[in-house]
Amino acid sequence: MADxxxxxxxAAWMRAACDGDGRAQARLLSGLAPRLRAYFRAxxxxxxxxxxxxxxxxxxxxxxRALYDVGQPLLPxxxxxxxxxxxxxxxxxxxxxxPASLDDAPEEALSAExxxxxxxxxxxxxxxxxxxxxxxxxxxLVKLEERSxxxxxxxxxxxxSDVKVSAHRGLKALMRLAALxxxxxx
Amino acid sequence: xxxxxLIAALSRGVEPASRTELVRRAVLALVAGASLALGLxxxxxxxxxxxxxxxxPVALKAAFAALATVGAGFAAVHLARPGxxxxxxxxxxxxLVGGLAVAAISLAGLAPGERLGAWLGGGFPSCIVRIPxxxxxxxxxxxxxxxxxxxxxxxxxxxxxGALAGGLAAIVYSLYCPIDSVAFVATWYxxxxxxxxxxxxxxxTRLLRW
Numbered sequence: 001m002a003d004x005x006x007x008x009x010x011a012a013w014m015r016a017a018c019d020g021d022g023r024a025q026a027r028l029l030s031g032l033a034p035r036l037r038a039y040f041r042a043x044x045x046x047x048x049x050x051x052x053x054x055x056x057x058x059x060x061x062x063x064x065r066a067l068y069d070v071g072q073p074l075l076p077x078x079x080x081x082x083x084x085x086x087x088x089x090x091x092x093x094x095x096x097x098x099p100a101s102l103d104d105a106p107e108e109a110l111s112a113e114x115x116x117x118x119x120x121x122x123x124x125x126x127x128x129x130x131x132x133x134x135x136x137x138x139x140x141l142v143k144l145e146e147r148s149x150x151x152x153x154x155x156x157x158x159x160x161s162d163v164k165v166s167a168h169r170g171l172k173a174l175m176r177l178a179a180l181x182x183x184x185x186x
Numbered sequence: 187x188x189x190x191x192l193i194a195a196l197s198r199g200v201e202p203a204s205r206t207e208l209v210r211r212a213v214l215a216l217v218a219g220a221s222l223a224l225g226l227x228x229x230x231x232x233x234x235x236x237x238x239x240x241x242x243p244v245a246l247k248a249a250f251a252a253l254a255t256v257g258a259g260f261a262a263v264h265l266a267r268p269g270x271x272x273x274x275x276x277x278x279x280x281x282l283v284g285g286l287a288v289a290a291i292s293l294a295g296l297a298p299g300e301r302l303g304a305w306l307g308g309g310f311p312s313c314i315v316r317i318p319x320x321x322x323x324x325x326x327x328x329x330x331x332x333x334x335x336x337x338x339x340x341x342x343x344x345x346x347x348g349a350l351a352g353g354l355a356a357i358v359y360s361l362y363c364p365i366d367s368v369a370f371v372a373t374w375y376x377x378x379x380x381x382x383x384x385x386x387x388x389x390x391t392r393l394l395r396w
Contacts (some may be wrong), residue, residue: 018203026197032187055192062196066203068268079353080269084338086396117189124187142199149199164201171196176396 003049008023012146013076029058034113036082043086047118053089055120057082058173063168075110083112127177135170140161143171192252201323208266208335215331219324219351226320243366246358250371254281260326261346266335272342278349278383279313282376288371296369305373308367317355317378318385325351325386336387337394344355344371344390345383 012029016024036057040050060081068077128136141152142163153160189196237244247359257278264274293301328347336344356375365371 017200019207019389020200020202022197023199026193029193029196030190033193051189054189055187058189058192058196060336064268066205066208067336069267070219077268080267080338081336084268102345120187120189139195143195144198146198167199172396179395 001061007073007075011070014065014068014074017067018070025062025098029061032078033058033117034115035110036078037117038112038114039079039082039109039115040086042112045089047084049089049123051118051120052122053082053085055124056085056175056178059171059178060085063172063175079109085179089137092179100158122178124174126177127174131170131173132156134162135173138166139170139174142167168184188313192335192374208331211239211334212266212328212332215327216354221353222323222327222347223299223320223355224361226323227358227362232315233361237361240366244360245380246368247360247363247371250281250285251353251356251360251375251379254278254376255350255357257281258346258349258379259371259384262332262343262350265339265343265346266332266374266384267294268336268338269363270337270339270343271337274344275346275349278346282380283374285376289369292368292372301369304367305369307367308372311370311374311377312358313359313363313374314378314381317352317359318345319377320384321348321355321382322385325382325389326393329386329389333394333396336363336396337390338396340391340394341387343394345387347390349383351386352379355379355382 009115010028011025013031017028033054036054037050040053041047045053057078061078064081068074071075127138129166131139138152138158141147142149142157147155149160152163156163158166207347232239232242257280258275261274261278263268289305293305296304325348328351329344332343332347353391362377363371
């Protein structure tokens, strides 16, 4: 873990991402993913299901970032989301309660890194098809086809703010669908 | 979709985060909830007829409920964020406990024969049922707004939201409530708000998932 990123660096990228910096966002999420992967696997999730939770958590970090208080440390905030996603997955499987093993300190829980990603057990691209037309198209245009919001608006005929709001709502809906167990296993 | 592709997708077209959006939703839910509770009260029980003559006791009752509301509001805001802690409910709990202490002191100052009447208000204290009932629509509106935030301790967040809704309901209820005894209000308003908090905990664990 010689090249492990520290809290201050991640938090700095988060602040920049909250100001609309896409490159900082990519660095932040790439820095968090190996930690989250190691965390979920350490909690007993098989690699493919751990990858599902990594993806859910990354979407949540993005869609819930307005709630991040820039004065507070970032890793405990991320851990709280990760833990919540994990308990939610257990709940879907009919496991109740949150064992004491979840009460580990943020700096320890997210210290290990697992850099080799597994194939996720469900495919977000398939889930995307379940979204309403406007949300799906907005996500495809802006997030997958690398178009600017202005281009996406021109192509779709919706207003720019419509595209922005739909893409954001779509991401949240995508995470809800994922959390409800849609998307199936391969 | 591979995780790296997801990261690339999430990093395209990143907009600055809107911090005012959630505040706007919360304020809207509070204003709509309070108006709804007021409308419900007006339609069902009505407003007490001697409202102006009884302005001082009504204001005192509303002030006690407002203290609980502020304490609960503080906790609700704190618990809306990932990683919120149970200790944020301490101020709210302190208001309820303080109310019981005030009730005890007030009863101690009365003649033994008058105590039971002053405490129970001459019958069953129906506000412990009416305040939670009045708080349910408010709580549902607040839960809808809070789900957009990211509460991770759902039972605790639900408790705080229920307490907040109960406090608001109690402020509204004070416009009807004809009983002005200090011991009555300091005990049973607190119980009513506490029951609202319990209802909130039940609703929260089911409805706050995101």
